Structure formats: C-alpha cells, structure tokens
Amino acid sequence: MEMSTVTESTEPRIPVFLDCDTGIDDALALGYLLATPTVALVGVGSVHGNLDAPGGAENTLRLLEMTGHDDIPVAVGASDPLVGSFFGGAVRVHGEDGVGGTRETVLPATSASVADVDAVDLLLRLSCEHEGQLRILAVGPLTNLALALRRDPGIVDRVAEVTVMGGAAMVPGNITPVAEANIGHDPEAAQEVLSASWPVTLVPLDTTMVNTFETTDIESLQHSSTPVVAAIGQMLDYYADFYQGVFGRRCCALHDPLAAAIAVGEVELIRAPRVPVEVDTTTGPGRGQTVCDLRHQRAAGSEGVDVDGANVRVVLQSADGFPQVLRQRLLSL
Amino acid sequence: MEMSTVTESTEPRIPVFLDCDTGIDDALALGYLLATPTVALVGVGSVHGNLDAPGGAENTLRLLEMTGHDDIPVAVGASDPLVGSFFGGAVRVHGEDGVGGTRETVLPATSASVADVDAVDLLLRLSCEHEGQLRILAVGPLTNLALALRRDPGIVDRVAEVTVMGGAAMVPGNITPVAEANIGHDPEAAQEVLSASWPVTLVPLDTTMVNTFETTDIESLQHSSTPVVAAIGQMLDYYADFYQGVFGRRCCALHDPLAAAIAVGEVELIRAPRVPVEVDTTTGPGRGQTVCDLRHQRAAGSEGVDVDGANVRVVLQSADGFPQVLRQRLLSL
Numbered sequence: 008m009e010m011s012t013v014t015e016s017t018e019p020r021i022p023v024f025l026d027c028d029t030g031i032d033d034a035l036a037l038g039y040l041l042a043t044p045t046v047a048l049v050g051v052g053s054v055h056g057n058l059d060a061p062g063g064a065e066n067t068l069r070l071l072e073m074t075g076h077d078d079i080p081v082a083v084g085a086s087d088p089l090v091g092s093f094f095g096g097a098v099r100v101h102g103e104d105g106v107g108g109t110r111e112t113v114l115p116a117t118s119a120s121v122a123d124v125d126a127v128d129l130l131l132r133l134s135c136e137h138e139g140q141l142r143i144l145a146v147g148p149l150t151n152l153a154l155a156l157r158r159d160p161g162i163v164d165r166v167a168e169v170t171v172m173g174g175a176a177m178v179p180g181n182i183t184p185v186a187e188a189n190i191g192h193d194p195e196a197a198q199e200v201l202s203a204s205w206p207v208t209l210v211p212l213d214t215t216m217v218n219t220f221e222t223t224d225i226e227s228l229q230h231s232s233t234p235v236v237a238a239i240g241q242m243l244d245y246y247a248d249f250y251q252g253v254f255g256r257r258c259c260a261l262h263d264p265l266a267a268a269i270a271v272g273e274v275e276l277i278r279a280p281r282v283p284v285e286v287d288t289t290t291g292p293g294r295g296q297t298v299c300d301l302r303h304q305r306a307a308g309s310e311g312v313d314v315d316g317a318n319v320r321v322v323l324q325s326a327d328g329f330p331q332v333l334r335q336r337l338l339s340l
Numbered sequence: 341m342e343m344s345t346v347t348e349s350t351e352p353r354i355p356v357f358l359d360c361d362t363g364i365d366d367a368l369a370l371g372y373l374l375a376t377p378t379v380a381l382v383g384v385g386s387v388h389g390n391l392d393a394p395g396g397a398e399n400t401l402r403l404l405e406m407t408g409h410d411d412i413p414v415a416v417g418a419s420d421p422l423v424g425s426f427f428g429g430a431v432r433v434h435g436e437d438g439v440g441g442t443r444e445t446v447l448p449a450t451s452a453s454v455a456d457v458d459a460v461d462l463l464l465r466l467s468c469e470h471e472g473q474l475r476i477l478a479v480g481p482l483t484n485l486a487l488a489l490r491r492d493p494g495i496v497d498r499v500a501e502v503t504v505m506g507g508a509a510m511v512p513g514n515i516t517p518v519a520e521a522n523i524g525h526d527p528e529a530a531q532e533v534l535s536a537s538w539p540v541t542l543v544p545l546d547t548t549m550v551n552t553f554e555t556t557d558i559e560s561l562q563h564s565s566t567p568v569v570a571a572i573g574q575m576l577d578y579y580a581d582f583y584q585g586v587f588g589r590r591c592c593a594l595h596d597p598l599a600a601a602i603a604v605g606e607v608e609l610i611r612a613p614r615v616p617v618e619v620d621t622t623t624g625p626g627r628g629q630t631v632c633d634l635r636h637q638r639a640a641g642s643e644g645v646d647v648d649g650a651n652v653r654v655v656l657q658s659a660d661g662f663p664q665v666l667r668q669r670l671l672s673l
Binding site: 177178179180181184185216252253254255283285287288289290291292293296298299300301302304305306307308 | 510511512513514517518549585586587588616618620621622623624625626629631632633634635637638639640641
C-alpha cells in the first residue's frame, strides 16, 4: 500500500465533496481526485445507484484504505430516490458488488467504518467548514443533494459549484431512449438540484461517451505493481464487457472521472453553453430526461451561446486528451 | 398560366395524397409533387397548423390553379387538434396568410372550391380507389390521419406507405426544446398514427434542417418568368427572414419538399433505421417529442440498424443534392 503524496504548493487545494455510487467509473473518479495534487477530497457520500448505498460506501472505504486515505470521511446517504424505491442496481454494467466482482478478491477488507452522520449531514457540515470554496461533484442519483437543499436551503450560498455527471442532451439515454441513469433514477431530486440557485455544471453523455479508455489503457493499469491501480484495471474488464455491446468495440466510457476533471477545472470546455434545463418528472416516455433548450445553439456556431434564464451549464464538448491524463494520473496512485 | 404537362411513361405514376397546412414549405412540396413526372397527386387535405385549415386549403387551391391542376380535389380537414384547440398559426415563420404575405398580391383568386367532403373522407375514398398503391404524405399535424384511422381502421391495409414530415430525434425541436411543430401541435394524433399498423417513415428535423435553399436558390426562383415559380420565390423571402435567426445566415429549411421526395423514393436514404418511436403525450416538458429509441445505433455504425419491435423508419440522414433537384424541379413548373 502506498501512502498518499503530500504536494508542495503555494495554492490552496480545491476542497471537493464527492457524492457517488461506487461503481467502476466512480472508482476511476475517486482515483483521479486522490491522484490530483490540486485537489483536497474532504468527504465522500454514498447514494443508491449502481448498487445499494451501503455497498457503495463499502467499496469507497476499501479504495480509500488502499490508497492510504482512510482519513477521508465516508458517509452513507439515501437508500432510495425521493419517489419510489431503489431499482436494484446496474448489475450488467458494474456487477453485483458494483466493482465488477473485484470486492472480495482484490479489494482488501478494511476496519475503517462509515461516518456517524449520514451523507447529507456530512455535506452540510463540509459546506460550512469550506464555505464559499467547496465544490460538489455528484456522479450518482441526486437524492443526497436534494435532501441537503431541503434540510438546509442556505447551502446554495455556501457552495462554490456543483458539477453533475448526468443527463443526455443530443444523444440517446442509457436507461431509456432519453434518460441517463443518474438523472433517470431520481428525476424529482435532479429537478430540485438543477433548479436551485447554485451554479450547476452538467456533464452529460454527449461528452462522456466520447471520452473512453481503450484496451491498451485498461491493460496498462492491470500491469501496474500498485495493488489499487491493478484492481481498478481488473474492474475495467467487467466494464468493457458491457460496453462492447454499446460501442461495438472493447472500451469503456469515462463518465465519472471526466466530470471530476471538469469539476476541478483540469479539462478545457469547448462547447458548454448555459441554457435552460428542466428534468422530465412525468410518468411518460420522457421521464428522467434532461430537457435542455439548445434551440439557440445552431446559429451560435461552434462555441455555443449562453441563454437568458439559463440555470445550468451543459458541457456538450470538452477538449481532447483527457483519457491520457487520466491514465497517467491513475498510474501515479 | 401553364397547363400541366402530361408525361409519357410506361410506368404507372405513384398516387400520392398530400395532407398539409400550406404554408411556405408546403407550397414547395406541392410544387415538387406537381413537377415530378413519376407522381400523380390525387388529392390534397388541409389541416390546422401553419395557419387555420380553411386558409391552408385556399392557398392550395390558388397554387393548383396557377399550375393548371385545378382538377385535383382539395378538401378541408380538422380545424383543431384531437385535444385542445388550434394554437393560432406560425405567423412568424409563414405569415398571417401562411404564404409570407403573397396570397393577395401574387396568388390570383380562384373560382375553384374545396371538395364537398372533408379531408378525412377524401383520404378514405382515395385509399379505396388506389388500394395498395396510395402513398400518404403528411406535412402538417396528423389530426386528419388519426381521424381517418378512427373512422375506418381498415385504411391501414389499403395504404402503401405513410411519410410524415415531423419530429426531432437527435436535434432540438422548433416549438419547444424537444418538440417539432407538426407533432407538437397534435401529439395525441401523432401517437395514433405512428403506432398504427401501416408502414410509417418519419422525416424529422435531423434531416430537414440540413437541406436548405440558400440566397442564390431563392433568387433564381424569383427571377423566373413563370408566375407560380416567382410567387414561390417571393414567399421564400419571408421564410428566409425567419430562418436568419435560426441558422445565422439567410436561408431556409426544406422540411416538406424533402419529405415529399422521400415519399416518392427520389432521395436516397443514408441512415434510416426502423426503431421504436413513441410520442410524448404528457403535459410535461417533453410533450410532443418523438421519443426515438436510438440506443442501438452507436454500435451499428454509419448505416444504423433496424430494431426489433420498431414501428417507424426514422430518416436521420439522406443523400446530398436534394436542394439542387428541388430548384430545378420548381423551375420546370
């Protein structure tokens, strides 16, 4: 096990709260944040999604211990969406254990335990401790964030930015023809989070599906002598099995780590207009869709244009090169 | 006034029923069909949409007389959608009179009158007269077609193909962020038409917005010595004024004529998979959206792939060159 690297810098590190459902690409995002010297991961919440909320927290604890970061608090959050109940997890994508069957083989059990507060209270506390500085990165359903808004509406003024991996603007969804999983598994929460008066950046499938790890990337992680890196590489085998059917080639989409890099400003945004976004909370065929008003973008040209009354910055295109950055960053863990 | 040209051919002409809301691009579709020797336009229905249904029929009658085709029956159809009432017309796009202010200046009044049956009965009658051969081209809201299905469900077996200009699959809508006008102005009718057991081809904004007349095309029509051609050219000035704001350049989208050319098989389809399509009939933000299931298309490559259980062929891409064909065809009127 390697110890975490203390980076010398005159710049204060960016405090990040990660809300996630760990999850294979959540593990990549966690690894990215831990390996990025400009970032201070100050807490992690878990939420229903790729697997149940306690299971996601367990995966997070094990990964943190493997990287020497068992000082970072992990709190369990919402087990169910605001409306209805947990759908059962994305077993085909992430496996029963959320990490492609690696939990009991290559992620050592840990004596570390979850925080004695829930993820919502942890987030609220951190928003006070890091008032004006905290960036929230949400890569699962938005239930915890919605509950935080309900429990303490003042949080909107204490958070610097909310970055959400979720939605689909001009590309198909991944759980229905138009709904992406994180939004679609709690549309009511997503609508509350996207319409609250804090700055929200949405990183939808439009962008994440064109940032992929290819076979060579996966293999290079698998060949690492660092156990956590090799473990992540092993998870990616399961993930690539699923994505073979989506892409027609063996690769995997870097949803959550891309959102992480955008949250901390490491990836340049090529086309990211601020536009009105409404989440479909009906029970019709559009349920869970992020309805983004992009009607003004055709005339605006390649950079896009902000729209009056916009509530969300939607990342339609980001700069090339992130997969290479991510691979190097993970190899440095 | 020119007389219609009788074309010598050993092939029987394709009988087409046009259901429309004339409308500037409806006028282009009408002109295209009349100028295409392989086509026999056997009847025209009018429907609420770009303007009120009687107004659309009046525009059609005048255009037919100008082209020497006053023998083609024109029938007035539904004044209102199945649910709710007529929204008032697309004045900014097509003008108060539907034809960019040209009705009383360059479209001579006609003594011809509309049929003594409504558009639904005309369509039903023609479906019997041309049983197994009739192609329906619908370029307005689908109310008349839905009413025909309700009045005589057997029509589904008498029609060769239904081609609909409408919807938006992977591009923004034009009346809401996700709804296109023809579908959005009667979603309930659209859902009935798209789910009926006749072969439906949908020509959505994805394809029609990349087939445009540019300034030079418009001017060449305006300079024609044939009154109906010059009149169509004049209408296009109004249309281009609107589209300046959409495209950022003076041009116009060839929605209805492109659908006409696809209906009669003149335009090659590059990417037109048969996929499940459901119209959003909720009152949520997705109302009027054509929810197309394109999740299988990424792996399928450039041609797309038909999906089991599909009800609609969706034209996502058609061959280049149609605007040039259309311009020449209109100049031949």
